[in-house]
Amino acid sequence: MPELPEVETTKNAVLPFKGKILKQIIVNNPSLRWPIDQKAIKKIKDVKILSISRRAKYIFLDLDNLTIIIHLGMTGTFRIQNLGSNETKKHDHIIFEFKDKILIFNDPRRFGSLHITEDPQDHFLIKHLGPEPLEEDFNSEYLFRKIKKAGVSTKSFLMNQKNVVGIGNIYACEILFSSGISPKRKIKYLNKSQCKEIVRNTKRIIKEAITKGGTTLKDFYSADGNKGYFKIELNVYDRENKECRVCKDKIIRFVQNQRSTFYCKSCQS
Numbered sequence: 001m002p003e004l005p006e007v008e009t010t011k012n013a014v015l016p017f018k019g020k021i022l023k024q025i026i027v028n029n030p031s032l033r034w035p036i037d038q039k040a041i042k043k044i045k046d047v048k049i050l051s052i053s054r055r056a057k058y059i060f061l062d063l064d065n066l067t068i069i070i071h072l073g074m075t076g077t078f079r080i081q082n083l084g085s086n087e088t089k090k091h092d093h094i095i096f097e098f099k100d101k102i103l104i105f106n107d108p109r110r111f112g113s114l115h116i117t118e119d120p121q122d123h124f125l126i127k128h129l130g131p132e133p134l135e136e137d138f139n140s141e142y143l144f145r146k147i148k149k150a151g152v153s154t155k156s157f158l159m160n161q162k163n164v165v166g167i168g169n170i171y172a173c174e175i176l177f178s179s180g181i182s183p184k185r186k187i188k189y190l191n192k193s194q195c196k197e198i199v200r201n202t203k204r205i206i207k208e209a210i211t212k213g214g215t216t217l218k219d220f221y222s223a224d225g226n227k228g229y230f231k232i233e234l235n236v237y238d239r240e241n242k243e244c245r246v247c248k249d250k251i252i253r254f255v256q257n258q259r260s261t262f263y264c265k266s267c268q269s
């Protein structure tokens, strides 16, 4: 599943469409995670894309008085083709048509989504989201305050988008390893300096992953069709039974909230 760095990378790859005129949107299959509002789609004709941005794992295409909110879901990807090129693929659900290019949204598992709204900040998908990990409002004071009322494990807390956005399974495992904190531990018992460590490692890991274009996982393709971005070095994720890079102990995998969690028993407590 694309995580924040992958979505940021995808957003950057579609940035060239900023300032371009979107002629129309063609929906081949409206049955995504939420059905696409076809009436609203049909009203979008020959409008300029004023800006393209990202909030959490959502990509915003801002038009004059509307915003298109796109989520990649589990397997959503974009690719760019010349207008008139007849190359179509299975699961090409949405086509954004420009003067000489088309931007195609492909999503085999259809957990992605497209919404059109006048006020994105007040949209039901957006308004309850926590701070961006790289923004200043995600800091150790914020985290220390926020964990007090939380009854969950460190990993569950970090993956909850109401607390901080964009941390999925992979980065949660990596952040906790770098911070020396067990994914099983109740987060409310962490002290201030541990919160500081988590914040520091979150920012460092997310930044590094964005710089390298997001980790390459099987379902992720960049918008220009290149599979195979650079990979950040993962210390624990997907490394069951391999040697810990720090202490040589074996990395352990266990299932936590139906997701695989990876950690080192010796380095994390």
Ligand SMILES: [Zn+2]
Residues within 6 Å of the ligand: 244, 245, 246, 247, 248, 249, 264, 265, 266, 267, 268
């Ligand atoms: Zn270790």
